[in-house]
Amino acid sequence: MEVFNLKYDKVEKLELKPFKLEKGIQNSVKQRLIHPFLKSFYCFLTFIILVGCAKNDEAIDILNSFVAEDYVEFEMGNIPIILSVPHGGDLKPVVIANRTCNNAVSVMDEFTIEQARAIMEEFAKRGQKPYLIINKMHRSKMDANRNREDASCGDKNAHAVWSLFHSQIQNSIVSIKTKFDKGLFIDLHGHGNPKQRVELGYLLYEDELALPDETLNSPALLKASSIQHLAKNNASGSLHTDLLKGEKAFGSLLSQAGFLAVPSNKDPIPLVSDNYFSGGYNTANYSSYKGGTIDGIQVECNRTGLRDTKSNRQTFAMAFVNAVTTFLKAHYFDEVPVKN
Numbered sequence: 386m387e388v389f390n391l392k393y394d395k396v397e398k399l400e401l402k403p404f405k406l407e408k409g410i411q412n413s414v415k416q417r418l419i420h421p422f423l424k425s426f427y428c429f430l431t432f433i434i435l436v437g438c439a440k441n442d443e444a445i446d447i448l449n450s451f452v453a454e455d456y457v458e459f460e461m462g463n464i465p466i467i468l469s470v471p472h473g474g475d476l477k478p479v480v481i482a483n484r485t486c487n488n489a490v491s492v493m494d495e496f497t498i499e500q501a502r503a504i505m506e507e508f509a510k511r512g513q514k515p516y517l518i519i520n521k522m523h524r525s526k527m528d529a530n531r532n533r534e535d536a537s538c539g540d541k542n543a544h545a546v547w548s549l550f551h552s553q554i555q556n557s558i559v560s561i562k563t564k565f566d567k568g569l570f571i572d573l574h575g576h577g578n579p580k581q582r583v584e585l586g587y588l589l590y591e592d593e594l595a596l597p598d599e600t601l602n603s604p605a606l607l608k609a610s611s612i613q614h615l616a617k618n619n620a621s622g623s624l625h626t627d628l629l630k631g632e633k634a635f636g637s638l639l640s641q642a643g644f645l646a647v648p649s650n651k652d653p654i655p656l657v658s659d660n661y662f663s664g665g666y667n668t669a670n671y672s673s674y675k676g677g678t679i680d681g682i683q684v685e686c687n688r689t690g691l692r693d694t695k696s697n698r699q700t701f702a703m704a705f706v707n708a709v710t711t712f713l714k715a716h717y718f719d720e721v722p723v724k725n
């Protein structure tokens with residue numbers, strides 16, 4: 386965005402210059418006839434010269450004026466839900482080199498920012514507002530779902546954006562703990578797998594989700610789960626497996642609302658060949674996997690019929706808000722608490 390602002394500034398300066406050159410040639414009729422032509426010519430000439438010079442000047446200006454806040458959007462919430470969008474950004478500041486370290490993945494999750502906004506609008510109809518953190522920088526420049534080094538590949542400006550994104554999530558967690566004691570962190574993504582269903586990541590691999598229920602409910606597997614606090618403390622008396630694939634599991638509620646999801650009661654176990662996403666850095670760091678009272682789910686949205694059109698995003702937003710509300714009311718709170 387800064388790049389466009391700078392270009393706009395340069396063009397404005399260019400337009401001022403020709404008027405200075407025109408002074409002194411305004412007397413004769415002949416000169417007055419020539420004047421419009423000269424004015425246009427000088428404008429054009431100056432424009433060409435300055436645009437040619439603009440590239441280097443821009444790079445210097447951007448180096449001096451990089452502002453991390455331009456790349457992270459944050460909204461304070463009033464309910465115990467955090468919604469983070471690490472891969473939806475499309476801004477590619479020239480000052481940051483493309484990431485190449487440690488097999489960097491650069492594919493963005495298209496329309497996930499739009500999807501998050503549709504979800505926020507749906508919550509707003511109920512007077513509710515999740516905490517929202519959006520990374521607007523393209524993943525080729527900074528990956529907000531990786532550790533700091535892999536995220537920024539050593540670039541100090543990318544590093545600054547990463548730090549801001551993550552500090553906003555950490556601030557949201559503190560705020561939710563203070564106001565509500567417990568809550569739910571949702572890391573919103575978009576996957577490109579062929580099976581058109583929502584993939585919910587609880588930090589459990591497909592072979593772990595395939596284990597017998599008694600093993601999934603054992604301390605060893607609970608310890609690996611991003612919803613382990615909820616599994617040990619819930620209002621419904623539900624077991625870990627109930628929360629993953631029972632009737633009131635988040636995936637089952639989404640499926641009942643018309644959006645197939647895995648794991649869920651209808652689709653409890655992804656196949657090894659599915660390339661299922663079990664959850665990444667953010668889910669591991671901001672869920673009860675790391676301790677505490679806030680659980681986390683990585684929500685990987687399919688594209689077709691969900692995030693591909695505005696109307697599908699709105700339909701999914703409605704289903705998502707209904708499902709998450711039912712999930713919270715079944716297992717966390719009698720009613721979703723609202724506090725500013």
Ligand SMILES: [Zn+2]
Pocket residue numbers: 472494573574575
């Ligand atoms: Zn992603």
